[in-house]
Amino acid sequence: MNPKEIKNMIDFIAKSGLAEVNIETEEFKIKVKRDTEAQVIASAPAAAPAPVAAPAPTAPASAATEAAPAPEKAAAKDDSSKYVEIKSPMIGTFYRSPKPEDPAFVNVGDTISAGDKVCIVEAMKLFNEIESEVSGTIVKVLVDNSSPVEYDQPLFLVDPA
Structure with missing residues:
Protein backbone atom coordinates (compact mmCIF):
# COMPACT_ATOMS: atom_id res chain seq x y z
CA MET A 1 0.00 0.00 0.00
CA ASN A 2 1.20 3.45 -0.74
CA PRO A 3 0.69 6.38 1.66
CA LYS A 4 -2.23 7.75 -0.36
CA GLU A 5 -4.09 4.43 -0.13
CA ILE A 6 -3.47 4.31 3.63
CA LYS A 7 -4.75 7.86 4.04
CA ASN A 8 -7.88 7.06 2.00
CA MET A 9 -8.50 3.97 4.14
CA ILE A 10 -8.13 5.97 7.37
CA ASP A 11 -10.53 8.63 6.05
CA PHE A 12 -13.06 5.92 5.13
CA ILE A 13 -12.77 4.34 8.59
CA ALA A 14 -13.23 7.72 10.28
CA LYS A 15 -16.40 8.39 8.28
CA SER A 16 -17.81 4.89 8.81
CA GLY A 17 -17.73 5.08 12.63
CA LEU A 18 -15.78 1.85 13.08
CA ALA A 19 -13.73 1.71 16.27
CA GLU A 20 -11.05 -0.66 15.03
CA VAL A 21 -9.94 -2.26 11.75
CA ASN A 22 -7.27 -4.91 11.17
CA ILE A 23 -5.98 -5.66 7.66
CA GLU A 24 -3.42 -8.37 7.07
CA THR A 25 -1.92 -9.53 3.77
CA GLU A 26 1.23 -11.38 2.79
CA GLU A 27 3.01 -8.05 2.28
CA PHE A 28 1.87 -6.04 5.30
CA LYS A 29 -0.22 -5.90 8.44
CA ILE A 30 -2.03 -2.72 9.51
CA LYS A 31 -4.21 -1.95 12.52
CA VAL A 32 -6.20 1.28 12.80
CA LYS A 33 -7.89 2.04 16.11
CA ARG A 34 -9.86 5.11 17.17
CA ASP A 35 -9.28 6.88 20.45
CA THR A 36 -12.68 6.20 22.05
CA ALA A 59 -47.07 13.96 31.64
CA PRO A 60 -50.79 13.84 30.72
CA ALA A 61 -51.57 12.12 34.04
CA SER A 62 -53.12 13.91 36.99
CA ALA A 63 -51.17 16.21 39.30
CA ALA A 64 -51.06 13.52 42.01
Whole structure:
Protein backbone atom coordinates (compact mmCIF):
# COMPACT_ATOMS: atom_id res chain seq x y z
CA MET A 1 0.00 0.00 0.00
CA ASN A 2 1.20 3.45 -0.74
CA PRO A 3 0.69 6.38 1.66
CA LYS A 4 -2.23 7.75 -0.36
CA GLU A 5 -4.09 4.43 -0.13
CA ILE A 6 -3.47 4.31 3.63
CA LYS A 7 -4.75 7.86 4.04
CA ASN A 8 -7.88 7.06 2.00
CA MET A 9 -8.50 3.97 4.14
CA ILE A 10 -8.13 5.97 7.37
CA ASP A 11 -10.53 8.63 6.05
CA PHE A 12 -13.06 5.92 5.13
CA ILE A 13 -12.77 4.34 8.59
CA ALA A 14 -13.23 7.72 10.28
CA LYS A 15 -16.40 8.39 8.28
CA SER A 16 -17.81 4.89 8.81
CA GLY A 17 -17.73 5.08 12.63
CA LEU A 18 -15.78 1.85 13.08
CA ALA A 19 -13.73 1.71 16.27
CA GLU A 20 -11.05 -0.66 15.03
CA VAL A 21 -9.94 -2.26 11.75
CA ASN A 22 -7.27 -4.91 11.17
CA ILE A 23 -5.98 -5.66 7.66
CA GLU A 24 -3.42 -8.37 7.07
CA THR A 25 -1.92 -9.53 3.77
CA GLU A 26 1.23 -11.38 2.79
CA GLU A 27 3.01 -8.05 2.28
CA PHE A 28 1.87 -6.04 5.30
CA LYS A 29 -0.22 -5.90 8.44
CA ILE A 30 -2.03 -2.72 9.51
CA LYS A 31 -4.21 -1.95 12.52
CA VAL A 32 -6.20 1.28 12.80
CA LYS A 33 -7.89 2.04 16.11
CA ARG A 34 -9.86 5.11 17.17
CA ASP A 35 -9.28 6.88 20.45
CA THR A 36 -12.68 6.20 22.05
CA GLU A 37 -11.78 7.59 25.49
CA ALA A 38 -12.20 11.15 24.25
CA GLN A 39 -15.69 10.26 23.00
CA VAL A 40 -16.69 8.80 26.36
CA ILE A 41 -15.50 11.85 28.27
CA ALA A 42 -17.20 14.27 25.88
CA SER A 43 -20.45 12.31 25.87
CA ALA A 44 -20.87 12.03 29.65
CA PRO A 45 -23.18 15.09 29.84
CA ALA A 46 -25.38 13.55 27.15
CA ALA A 47 -26.60 10.95 29.66
CA ALA A 48 -28.84 13.52 31.37
CA PRO A 49 -31.52 13.70 28.62
CA ALA A 50 -32.18 9.92 28.67
CA PRO A 51 -34.01 9.91 32.06
CA VAL A 52 -36.02 12.96 30.98
CA ALA A 53 -37.38 11.15 27.92
CA ALA A 54 -38.69 8.15 29.89
CA PRO A 55 -41.21 10.02 32.10
CA ALA A 56 -42.69 11.94 29.12
CA PRO A 57 -45.65 9.54 28.67
CA THR A 58 -46.75 10.21 32.29
CA ALA A 59 -47.07 13.96 31.64
CA PRO A 60 -50.79 13.84 30.72
CA ALA A 61 -51.57 12.12 34.04
CA SER A 62 -53.12 13.91 36.99
CA ALA A 63 -51.17 16.21 39.30
CA ALA A 64 -51.06 13.52 42.01
CA THR A 65 -49.29 11.05 39.73
CA GLU A 66 -46.93 13.73 38.40
CA ALA A 67 -45.60 14.31 41.92
CA ALA A 68 -44.64 10.65 42.27
CA PRO A 69 -42.20 10.44 39.29
CA ALA A 70 -40.25 13.49 40.47
CA PRO A 71 -38.62 11.68 43.44
CA GLU A 72 -38.02 8.63 41.22
CA LYS A 73 -36.26 10.85 38.70
CA ALA A 74 -34.02 12.29 41.40
CA ALA A 75 -33.30 8.83 42.78
CA ALA A 76 -32.54 7.50 39.30
CA LYS A 77 -30.03 10.30 38.71
CA ASP A 78 -28.37 9.63 42.07
CA ASP A 79 -28.24 5.86 41.47
CA SER A 80 -27.05 6.02 37.86
CA SER A 81 -24.50 8.77 38.52
CA LYS A 82 -22.17 6.23 40.13
CA TYR A 83 -22.39 3.93 37.09
CA VAL A 84 -20.35 4.13 33.90
CA GLU A 85 -22.05 3.64 30.55
CA ILE A 86 -20.66 1.44 27.81
CA LYS A 87 -21.80 3.16 24.63
CA SER A 88 -22.14 2.08 21.03
CA PRO A 89 -19.23 3.36 18.93
CA MET A 90 -21.38 3.19 15.77
CA ILE A 91 -24.83 2.87 14.26
CA GLY A 92 -25.91 -0.72 13.73
CA THR A 93 -27.72 -3.72 15.18
CA PHE A 94 -26.94 -4.80 18.75
CA TYR A 95 -26.34 -8.48 19.51
CA ARG A 96 -25.63 -9.89 22.99
CA SER A 97 -24.02 -13.11 21.69
CA PRO A 98 -21.91 -14.15 18.68
CA LYS A 99 -24.60 -16.59 17.45
CA PRO A 100 -28.29 -16.88 18.40
CA GLU A 101 -27.73 -20.25 20.10
CA ASP A 102 -24.65 -19.08 22.05
CA PRO A 103 -24.84 -17.57 25.54
CA ALA A 104 -24.60 -13.79 25.92
CA PHE A 105 -21.14 -12.25 26.23
CA VAL A 106 -22.18 -10.65 29.56
CA ASN A 107 -25.21 -10.70 31.84
CA VAL A 108 -26.36 -8.56 34.75
CA GLY A 109 -24.12 -9.30 37.73
CA ASP A 110 -21.11 -10.39 35.65
CA THR A 111 -17.73 -8.90 36.52
CA ILE A 112 -15.84 -7.52 33.53
CA SER A 113 -12.39 -6.10 32.94
CA ALA A 114 -11.28 -3.44 30.48
CA GLY A 115 -10.88 -5.11 27.10
CA ASP A 116 -13.51 -7.83 27.68
CA LYS A 117 -15.96 -8.34 24.80
CA VAL A 118 -19.45 -7.29 25.88
CA CYS A 119 -21.50 -7.41 22.66
CA ILE A 120 -21.48 -7.16 18.88
CA VAL A 121 -22.74 -4.27 16.75
CA GLU A 122 -23.39 -5.20 13.13
CA ALA A 123 -22.90 -2.38 10.67
CA MET A 124 -23.06 -2.91 6.90
CA LYS A 125 -22.71 -6.70 7.23
CA LEU A 126 -19.60 -6.30 9.42
CA PHE A 127 -19.81 -7.74 12.92
CA ASN A 128 -17.85 -5.47 15.27
CA GLU A 129 -17.01 -6.87 18.70
CA ILE A 130 -17.42 -4.15 21.30
CA GLU A 131 -14.96 -4.22 24.17
CA SER A 132 -15.42 -2.67 27.58
CA GLU A 133 -13.26 0.33 28.41
CA VAL A 134 -13.95 -0.03 32.13
CA SER A 135 -13.71 -2.73 34.76
CA GLY A 136 -16.58 -3.47 37.11
CA THR A 137 -19.90 -5.26 37.40
CA ILE A 138 -22.68 -5.16 34.80
CA VAL A 139 -25.67 -3.51 36.53
CA LYS A 140 -28.09 -3.22 33.62
CA VAL A 141 -28.41 -4.11 29.94
CA LEU A 142 -30.05 -1.09 28.32
CA VAL A 143 -30.74 -2.50 24.83
CA ASP A 144 -32.74 -5.54 23.70
CA ASN A 145 -31.01 -8.18 21.59
CA SER A 146 -31.25 -7.63 17.80
CA SER A 147 -32.30 -3.99 18.30
CA PRO A 148 -30.99 -1.09 16.24
CA VAL A 149 -28.62 1.24 18.10
CA GLU A 150 -27.40 4.75 17.40
CA TYR A 151 -23.91 6.16 17.66
CA ASP A 152 -23.05 6.93 21.31
CA GLN A 153 -26.20 5.18 22.62
CA PRO A 154 -25.69 3.63 26.07
CA LEU A 155 -25.68 -0.19 25.90
CA PHE A 156 -24.75 -1.23 29.45
CA LEU A 157 -24.45 0.31 32.91
CA VAL A 158 -21.33 -0.78 34.81
CA ASP A 159 -20.63 -0.31 38.51
CA PRO A 160 -16.88 0.45 38.57
CA ALA A 161 -16.63 -0.15 42.34
